[in-house]
Amino acid sequence: MRILVIEDEQELLKSITVYLESNAFVCEQASHIYAAREKLAASDYDCIVLDITLPVGSGMDILRELKAAHKSCGVLIISAKGSLDDKLLGLELGADDYLTKPFHLPELAARIHAINRRRVFGGNDLMVLDKLTVNVQDKYVRTxxxxxxxxxxxxxxLMYFISNKNRVVTKEAIIDHLWGVHSNMPDNYDLIYVHIRNLRKKMTDKGCPDYIHAVYGIGYRFSIADLPVEA
Structure with missing residues (x-):
């Protein structure tokens, strides 16, 4: 899951990033509103961890801009401001949740997971897709x-493919999502091919149809609808 952490307190920004990355998130950072705008204009994220009080601006401004741009990413506000008015305004502007400082990092991660489950998977931990069963919380897959x-x-x-089911995703988007700030590594295209080949083989070896369809010159599409109909 790709996260943008917008927070001006450097120690907290570092702590959040280190903890989330140790729990399989891909994180990028912005410590002020201009850096946040630049990153949001250049990339898409699954979730934004957003501080309200920022230098030269407010996290509320970011929320308004996300709403105006019809961005679909989840938003978790983190702020020392715990008033009901702040919470209501943030939720009204499109935030999915609100966490008051100080907080425990495991709770932050749990809330991000919950936002993603609601946004992408309808709040479910367990998904059944044709022959494939996926537990999002416990991270296991079975046929x-x-x-x-x-x-x-x-x-x-696999989660990225499922969350973009029936849509074509480019190789560049896959690289950006899985490696984030490290996406300029020269061997990442080879890594993508290896990961996709291995993912396909592991699923088909367990009797699962091949849901991952190559789109020549562009990327891939995860689609169950493209499977041949049995006579």
Missing amino acids: EQGAVDLTKKEFEL
């Missing part, structure tokens, strides 16, 4: 023939 043993990156790749 009728048993568990599919995926690496962390393979699971993240």
Whole structure:
């Protein structure tokens, strides 16, 4: 899951980033409103962790801009301001949740997961897609023939495909999502091919149809509808 953390307190920004990255999130940082705008204009994120009080501006301004741009990312506000008015305004402007400082980092991660489940998977931890069963919270995948043993990156790749089901995703978007700030690594295209090949093989070896369809010259599409109809 790709996260943008917008927070001006450097120690807290570092702590949040280190903790989330240790829990399989891909994180980018912005410590002021201009950096946040630049990153949001250049990339899409699954969730934004947003401080209200920022230098030269407010997190509320970011929320208004996200709403005006019809961005679909989740937003979790973090702020020392705990008044009801602040919470109501943030939620009215499109935030999904509000966490008052100080907070425990495991709770922050749990709330981000909850936002993503609501936004992408309708609030469900368990998804059944044709022959494939996925537990989002516990990060396991199985078919009728048993568990599919995926690496962390393979699971993240599968979740990215599922969250973009029936849409074409480019190789560049996959790289950006899985590696974030490290996406300029020269061997990432080779890594994408390896991960996709391994993911396909592991699922089909367990009796699962191949849901990942190559779109020549562009990228890939995860689609169950494209499977051949049995006679």
